[in-house]
Amino acid sequence: MATDYDAPRKNDDERDGNVLETLEVRPSGQSATVIDLDEAELADSYELPGGDLSGEELAVEVLPAQADEFTCSSCFLVRHRSQLARENDGLMYCRDCEG
Template identity: 60%
Template sequence: MATDYDAPRKVDDDLGEDSIEELKARTRVDKSAIFVDSEDSDAEPIELPGADLSNEELSVRVLPRQADEFTCSRCFLVHHRSQLASEADGQMVCRDCAA
């Protein structure tokens, strides 16, 4: 929160002057500001991760590493040659791992 250094400051004598009613009113306002209303109670249910996918069949075509790609020796991901940061003793390192 920003502080206005030009605003008059309360001295120790002023701190005890707040009444109980004022403090309770501030507390009520603060509590109501915390409440967040949901957008739609009629929204569709959200499917959580870990749902039963046993009847689903996935088909993914896996390609072998291409001539213009390399496998990083640190993260073991396949990258394009443009992502090569360094190569020493046959150990290739991508830009992400070198950073």
């Protein structure tokens, strides 16, 4: 069967008449969706691990760079001298960045 794609198409609304007449009318007192407020209250009561850290204080001791360490000029991580791939004009690059 050949189909003429240039011919105007009829959609379902035109074939069936007025779609609004075919819809079932609900009484105004009923709602189509039921909202369960208990789910929202239940979700608020969940305690996520590590969720509230506002009362915690972080104490970290920062050490200066050691003699056997360098800071990579590409990723800016402090690395051990064994991870040094190359040094160029005072810039040091680690093995991970040099690939």
